[in-house]
Amino acid sequence: MADNAVISRRSLLKASAAAAGAFTLGFSIPFTAAEAQGATPEVNAWVVIHPDDRIVVRIARSEMGQGTLTGLAQLVAEELEADWSKVSWEYPTPGENLRRNRVWRNFSTGGSRGIRESHQYVREGGAAARIMLVQAAAKEWGVPEGECRAAKSVITHTPTGRTVTYGKVAAAAAKLEVPKEVKLKPASEWTIVGKPVKRLDTVDKLNGKQVYGADIKLPGMLNAAIKACPVFGGTLVSFDAAKVMGMPGVKKVVQVDRRSVAVIADHWWQAKTALDALPITWDNGPHASASSETIAATLREGLDAEQAFEGNKAGDAKGAIASAAKRVEATYSYPFQNHACMEPMNATALWTPEKCEVWCPTQNGESALAAAIEASGHPAAKCDVYKVHLGGGFGRRGRSDYVTQAVLIAKQMPGTPVKLLWSREEDMLQGTYHPITMARMVGGLDKDGNLVGLHMRISGQSILSGVNPQGLQNGRDPVVFQGLNPGGQEGPFGYGIPNLLIDHAMRNPHVPPGFWRGVNLNQNAIYVECFMDELAHAAGIDPLEFRRRLMKNTPKHLAVLEAVAKGIGWGSPAAPGTAKGLAQIMGFGSYVAAAAEVSVSNAGEIKVHRIVAATNPGHVVNPDQVAAQVEGSFVYGLSAAFHQECTVKNGRIVEENFDTYPAMRINEMPKVESILLPSGDFWGGVGEPTIAVAAPAVMNAIFAATGKRVRSLPLKNADLRRA
């Protein structure tokens, strides 16, 4: 019993420590309280400096593994002239952002936008803080500001050599006016940005201390497990709570919304066990007979439809193809896929008649706050969201459905914090899926093998229609054309084709779509790059040379393609039994290409030996983290290409866990060589773009190895056995 007592106390301490961590994020409202005490001077919105010189950089975007936290801190620290070893970070809350007139601007973390869309203002935040610190020192010394220099968190009065550290003048600096205009350093003077500094968030991920949303523990907290109608569009009719109320730990069974029911219990395992035993009646709604086959038929119809939204047009594609010497046609398809974040969806909410607070992993703190406000019935000023690191996001946690649910549950337990955690099965069944599409590619070659016309007809799902219909332009979804556009951050299309038509017949099945790492670049790159390969073979021209001829006006696209071709040894004989494939595309503001070396056994087993990737993201903030993103994107992209599809039967998703929805594992992982070619004249993203080139490079290599062209994903469905 003595041991038990020790453990009980220890467990309690542990629980309190976890709660204290949460309180630090939340209840104490760190800045305003700290400011009032004058303990940790906020020099400006982005920079807090403690008297002992510790620097805390505020990070508005969410860390989900992609390293944006460290990259953004590097950008602030660079202009701050900070001693990097003293830099840590904290998340401001979206509620605080609202109260402070959105001083931290956008919290949304998706589309590889974290750094490319905020580098300017976070650097300005760092620069402004540095100027204020220098001003404060100069004032204290009674010397002109221009005679002072800042470096590594130390201000030096150059003529006398006097020095003072940031921590000593931070309180005085905080009282000065924030300068309106600041000059940023040229890239050539960077000492922190562009360097492979270590991540700021690693240690706690090695010892179990990192608190994810699923780990949140608050005093008196209960746990909830939830089931929504597995058929999209269906509703909850009834449930028999009496059947499970006597089960261990069960506190309450609640209807959450028109389609979900939750069991609340002392512990989550108890809640889930009771939920599994709960008799539930669903009304499966209007889509109860939908299946993968009916959805595919709808998409196939769209391939030939008269009406379609135009995405990119030049000349007369159909006419040019009709009069071409050779016509090449192929139809491709891409399935629904679940994000399958390692940490299932979750949120913890505390609702009282006075306020509503939520602790959650979210890619968009402000969207989570909006969801909490709406579900709680409280005004914005009485709600807040405390962000924790995400156990994966990949786009799924840009949605706030699970936040809404958590608040609706907590509202039925006033004063008691409730943690809602989805089971893996719920996570698989209630996704916002990678959109399903098909594409019919038709190309016309002249007698010399030049591509004179290309028509790409996409048929299928629009993400915006499901997620943000007000973003449609007269019904047209511009996001569909990612990588295929005439210009801009999501394009330009890499090939100069005199007669071009890329259009979209929108066909929206009942399965909800979502932004999924790589978004529409994934399938668009497969469709275009595999078909380019088909055209090259039809023309009897080397696939690299065939592309080169079309890339005279897109040198940045061509540069990354040439780099991977060189890296993989294009043109020299492949190692015995292996073959090579190439792909390139531009999206999320960056130019990317990949070259793969693949073998296919007689039994049809595919092995990817090596991938060379090249990225031109304009600027590289942390090369080690960019390399990690490139490798990681290939795992995500190749998992999707090889293994993953969510099929539909009786209106619902069939695959419920990793046994039927496998992910790539270490034994399938190829060697990855990542080439960075930053041209220094723009800012592009890196979390996503390379995901799109892995699959087409591998698929083109599979063709080179086998002579079989796979046009339908995932590859597990393809029969590549040799006769």
Next chain:
Amino acid sequence: MASLNVNGRVVEIDAHPDTPLLWALREQAGLTGTKYGCGIAQCGACTVHIDGEPVRSCSITLGSLGANQKIVTIEGLSPDVSHPIQKAWLELDVPQCGYCQSGMIMAAAALLARKPKPTDADIDEAMTNICRCGTYNRVRAGIKLAAGI
């Protein structure tokens, strides 16, 4: 009430014998470093050591465990991130989101205990954990760094 030996201490767990060890560790013992990923022994996020062997704690019930079996979780692997695997992981910045890494580290530590100089094939065989961020190449490099190969 079940009595478990966790990280060198005796822990009394007040839960149904059918409760998976994973949930007893997370909810009764307060050790949330061990993660829930799938509940069906597919992903490995819940990997702990039982008498030195890597075990997927989501798929072993409290009732099947004896009080003398030594359970080690990520919190008990070392007192100060000093296990060679943890040091290598820190050196190479292996984790991305980190959610799978407790299980990954426990699997790697068990591998090294069994095979101090593992081959690539040994690593492929032992490391069947899923990482959706895609840290596999750094996991492999981390194991080799820790093994001094």
